[in-house]
Amino acid sequence: AQSVSQHNHHVILSEAASLELGCNYSYGGTVNLFWYVQYPGQHLQLLLKYFSGDPLVKGIKGFEAEFIKSKFSFNLRKPSVQWSDTAEYFCAVKDSSYKLIFGSGTRLLVRP
Amino acid sequence: NAGVTQTPKFQVLKTGQSMTLQCAQDMNHEYMSWYRQDPGMGLRLIHYSVGAGITDQGEVPNGYNVSRSTTEDFPLRLLSAAPSQTSVYFCASSRDGTGFTEQYFGPGTRLTVT
Numbered sequence: 001a002q003s004v005s006q007h008n009h010h011v012i013l014s015e016a017a018s019l020e021l022g023c024n025y026s027y028g029g030t031v032n033l034f035w036y037v038q039y040p041g042q043h044l045q046l047l048l049k050y051f052s053g054d055p056l057v058k059g060i061k062g063f064e065a066e067f068i069k070s071k072f073s074f075n076l077r078k079p080s081v082q083w084s085d086t087a088e089y090f091c092a093v094k095d096s097s098y099k100l101i102f103g104s105g106t107r108l109l110v111r112p
Numbered sequence: 113n114a115g116v117t118q119t120p121k122f123q124v125l126k127t128g129q130s131m132t133l134q135c136a137q138d139m140n141h142e143y144m145s146w147y148r149q150d151p152g153m154g155l156r157l158i159h160y161s162v163g164a165g166i167t168d169q170g171e172v173p174n175g176y177n178v179s180r181s182t183t184e185d186f187p188l189r190l191l192s193a194a195p196s197q198t199s200v201y202f203c204a205s206s207r208d209g210t211g212f213t214e215q216y217f218g219p220g221t222r223l224t225v226t
Contacts, residue, residue: 001171004154006154009152032212042219043202043219043220044155044204044217090155098160098162099160099170099171100145100157100215102147102154102155102156102157103154104152104153105152
């Protein structure tokens with residue numbers, strides 16, 4: 001079965017620091033990849049997605065992610081975080097089935 | 113559009129009680145799904161539906177039933193609640209289940225089973 005690993009469970013950064021959150025998945029075939037964000041007290045929102053083409057995808061709020069097929073990875077990056085980026089971030093993978101499988105999430109705290 | 117709506121927002125049940133969590137969407141989406149969110153475990157797929165009359169199991173289906181009699185509604189039933197079902201439940205929908213369309217999430221239902 002498909003599985004998704006997010007190795008960083010909690011990340012604490014100061015404003016203006018750079019961010020990279022790791023995501024690895026297990027399925028070796030064609031996948032669709034997503035990053036979702038959940039701000040405190042809110043429901044999940046899509047940050048960005050990868051279906052095909054350019055492996056570097058850009059999302060909302062200055063976030064980007066790079067798909068590296070050989071490493072089964074889809075890491076999320078942002079060059080300079082803001083206090084308002086404090087949230088929980090989820091990587092999700094969809095393979096050839098109808099199931100969207102999520103990682104365990106990474107809680108990001110950005111200190112002003 | 114209201115998007116994806118869920119009721120109730122909060123619920124407390126005693127062990128053994130039954131209840132139905134409601135989910136509705138007004139975007140004419142074919143695909144709907146239920147997830148539970150637990151600390152440190154992310155979101156786990158309970159059941160999903162690719163259209164009216166069609167449902168299938170996700171990662172953690174035990175203890176839950178679903179049905180999809182209309183495109184708009186996808187209720188989740190707990191037949192005999194257990195403390196292990198204490199969680200936050202999210203319903204989501206997307207235009208189809210291919211993965212090429214974004215999933216929209218509801219606001220969640222926080223369930224406590226005592």
